[in-house]
Amino acid sequence: MIRFIHLSDVHIGLGFQSASFSESLASKRAFEIKQTFFRALHYAKNEDIDFVIISGDLFEHEQVKKQELEEIVKMFKETNKDIFMITGNHDPLKNQSFWHELEFSKNVHIFDQELSSFYFKKYNLDIYAHSWSKYYYQDNPLSNVTPKNKERLNILIAHGDAYTKKTNYLPIDINQFQEFDYVALGHIHKHDFLKQNIAYAGSLEPLSFKESGAHGFVEVAFDNKTFQAKFVPFSKREFEVHKIKVTPEDTLFTITEKIILIAPQHRKDQNLFRVSLIGTTKLGLNLNIKDLLHQITSEFFYIELLDETKIDINVEAIKKQYNDHIIGKYIEKFQQLDLSDSTTYRAFIIGLEALLKQKEGDL
Numbered sequence: 001m002i003r004f005i006h007l008s009d010v011h012i013g014l015g016f017q018s019a020s021f022s023e024s025l026a027s028k029r030a031f032e033i034k035q036t037f038f039r040a041l042h043y044a045k046n047e048d049i050d051f052v053i054i055s056g057d058l059f060e061h062e063q064v065k066k067q068e069l070e071e072i073v074k075m076f077k078e079t080n081k082d083i084f085m086i087t088g089n090h091d092p093l094k095n096q097s098f099w100h101e102l103e104f105s106k107n108v109h110i111f112d113q114e115l116s117s118f119y120f121k122k123y124n125l126d127i128y129a130h131s132w133s134k135y136y137y138q139d140n141p142l143s144n145v146t147p148k149n150k151e152r153l154n155i156l157i158a159h160g161d162a163y164t165k166k167t168n169y170l171p172i173d174i175n176q177f178q179e180f181d182y183v184a185l186g187h188i189h190k191h192d193f194l195k196q197n198i199a200y201a202g203s204l205e206p207l208s209f210k211e212s213g214a215h216g217f218v219e220v221a222f223d224n225k226t227f228q229a230k231f232v233p234f235s236k237r238e239f240e241v242h243k244i245k246v247t248p249e250d251t252l253f254t255i256t257e258k259i260i261l262i263a264p265q266h267r268k269d270q271n272l273f274r275v276s277l278i279g280t281t282k283l284g285l286n287l288n289i290k291d292l293l294h295q296i297t298s299e300f301f302y303i304e305l306l307d308e309t310k311i312d313i314n315v316e317a318i319k320k321q322y323n324d325h326i327i328g329k330y331i332e333k334f335q336q337l338d339l340s341d342s343t344t345y346r347a348f349i350i351g352l353e354a355l356l357k358q359k360e361g362d363l
């Protein structure tokens with residue numbers, strides 16, 4: 001029986017430049033990515049795991065520090081398990097790459113840019129793979145891959161896109177991989193079993209709100225007779241994306257309560273939340289996201305709040321009522337603009353509210 005873990009897309013060194021994280025949160029997340037990766041290696045060491053597969057994008061070529069890679073080299077050595085690895089589009093084997101400067105221990109097997117196989121005598125196993133050596137692949141170096149020795153067990157490691165035929169990120173057709181016993185895919189960050197024996201491990205730790213849900217690795221056990229593969233949730237945190245419906249009956253207090261009650265405390269302490277307020281609010285409620293965020297922020301490890309609400313207001317009725325008044329003219333002017341644009345809509349409502357208040361004052 002062979003037991004191994006298949007992980008992928010760790011992205012060590014990621015700087016989170018495109019996220020709205022503070023500098024301290026970005027560096028905390030970068031640390032946690034490394035921490036979880038090392039925890040996975042510990043898992044391999046302490047559980048009865050024969051080897052580890054890493055399907056590309058271990059680190060960020062542009063951002064990682066050499067010192068961090070030296071930590072990985074050391075950790076690989078201490079793991080003392082065979083590690084089979086390819087590079088991906090974020091850490092390609094280019095001429096000026098850290099890959100050439102690091103000295104890995106003997107248990108680490110990094111595949112070259114040309115497709116090749118590694119024979120693992122102990123398990124009568126062949127592992128096929130190639131590493132990325134450039135940032136884009138329209139061509140497919142795997143198009144003719146097939147196991148040479150069918151009496152052996154055969155594993156393929158690949159980094160690419162199995163969902164899109166026309167892609168710059170190595171189009172993968174899984175139908176070509178029928179004869180492999182297991183295919184360890186990387187590149188797509190959401191874990192997915194395309195077949196029971198062909199899987200994306202997904203990113204080990206989620207990297208953004210686009211990567212909500214559970215993250216971890218795939219654990220596989222098989223021999224000539226049996227096959228088992230399961231996803232193991234392993235990330236330290238998850239990204240959670242929520243929508244909260246607001247109604248005209250809601251007050252600032254009830255809206256605040258709805259946000260606080262969105263998840264049990266342990267998830268609020270652990271996960272990163274993005275909450276969109278949708279629905280309609282009463283005219284004059286004065287929903288201010290910054291103030292609201294101030295009220296709730298201490299309840300969460302991290303929360304982003306988005307206001308997508310509309311004001312409960314019958315514009316046509318007001319326009320009719322104030323036909324000859326500046327209010328009617330104001331509405332007419334704004335209706336010529338694109339009110340589906342949220343900034344324009346906000347501006348329209350703020351002005352309308354002010355004018356209506358003014359009008360009330362006149363009475």
Ligand SMILES: [Mn+2]
Binds near residue numbers: 057088090187188189
């Ligand atoms: Mn990736």
